[in-house]
Amino acid sequence: AGRRHAIALASAAEVLPARALTRYPGAPRSIAGLTNVRGTVVTVIDLGARLHEQSSNRPNGSILLVTYRGRPVGLAVDDVVDIYDRAAAHARGIEMLDVDLLLAGILAADDTASLEEL
Numbered sequence: 001a002g003r004r005h006a007i008a009l010a011s012a013a014e015v016l017p018a019r020a021l022t023r024y025p026g027a028p029r030s031i032a033g034l035t036n037v038r039g040t041v042v043t044v045i046d047l048g049a050r051l052h053e054q055s056s057n058r059p060n061g062s063i064l065l066v067t068y069r070g071r072p073v074g075l076a077v078d079d080v081v082d083i084y085d086r087a088a089a090h091a092r093g094i095e096m097l098d099v100d101l102l103l104a105g106i107l108a109a110d111d112t113a114s115l116e117e118l
Contacts, residue, residue, distance in 0.1 A: 003052060004092075005047070005094065006084060006089045006096050008098075008099070011066045013065040013067055013072060014065040015062050015064055015065070016037070016074070017063075018058060018061040018063060019063070021035050021044055021076075022034045029049050030046055030049045031045060031046070032044040032045060032049075037065065037074075042072050042074050044063055044076050045075050045076065045103065047075045047077050055076075058076075061076060061079065062077050062080050063076055063077070064077050064080055066099050067099075069100075
């Protein structure tokens with residue numbers, strides 16, 4: 001709460017309202033769970049837990065769908081506020097996040113294999 005981050009618009013696909021997620025045993029705390037988006041099972045990462053140890057997986061939050069290695073991944077966030085260009089985000093003190101770096105090490109290239117390993 002109180003921290004603002006931005007990702008490249010090219011990485012963002014859609015913003016969804018928060019919804020119930022299915023947790024799976026053994027998953028790290030930063031993985032909030034799984035959800036179904038129009039017939040596709042999507043892993044949802046708790047962005048707050050990943051970055052700051054404070055959960056962003058709240059009933060009134062949002063899920064920001066991003067593309068990671070050609071597949072949809074959800075980021076549980078407190079809110080999606082606005083669209084800024086990089087210069088404006090920087091001027092406002094908003095940290096730019098690289099989706100590939102953010103998700104590296106959490107999700108394997110083949111999500112099915114990573115789910116089986118958990």
